[in-house]
Amino acid sequence: MPKNKTDNFLKAIKRYAKAQKNAMKGEVHQLKSERLKEAETQAKRESQRLVKDKLREKTNRQTARLAKQTQEGQRKLFIARAEMTEEVFSLAAEKLLAYTSTESYTQQLIDSAKAVARLFGGNDCVVYVHERDMVMADAIKGFFDGSVQVLADKTIRIGGVRGYCESMSIIADDTLDSKLEEQREWFVENAALSVI
DSSP states (O other), X not given: OOHHHHHHHHXXXXXXXXXXXXXXXXXXXXXXXXXXXXXXXXXXXXXXXXHHHHHXXXXXXXXHHHHHHHHHHHHHHHHHHHXXXXXXXXXXXXXXXXXXXXXXXXXXXXXXXXXXXXXXXXXXXXXXXXXXXXXXXXXXXXXXXXXXXXXXXXXXXXXXXXXXXXTTTEEEEEEHHHHHHHHXXXXXXXXXXXXX
16 A cells, blocks of 8 residues: 555544544533533532421421410410409409498398398298308398208308208309409400500
8 A cells, every 4th residue: 555545544544533532522521511510400409408498497496486485475474364363353352351341241241131032932041151240140030031040151251141942952142252253254354454
């Protein structure tokens, strides 16, 4: 083979090799670029997921903390309202106790005894009063048509009359104690206590 043909043949092979090399470099560069984009996309997705997970975790912690604080605040509010209610009713009980030493209370005790006597008619009954009101026992008995016993009852802390008629299966409670307790429920519902 002449040298010229061999040189041309070698040059052609070198050009072909160089073209192949450049093509391969381009493919490698393109493949590298695609893989890099995939890696970036994957990294971006993972970082977004991580950020979302961290945000969700933080939100859950804050929500739990807020719920706990709210619950604790409500507990303290409930206790404060209960203490206010007790204070109000303790003061009311003291005022009612002071009222029991007045003429007006004596008249109210008589009126209560008359109302209980009307309810029981001529049936036998037992009437309970505070120990200090036992001085009115004979007067109270006079309002009843049937047989009546007047007894001191230590559960009556303030005053008033509580009657029991066994034959009618009726208890008539007209004590200041029960009236005060009836007001407690109304007070809790309607007092609009706000604790600052």
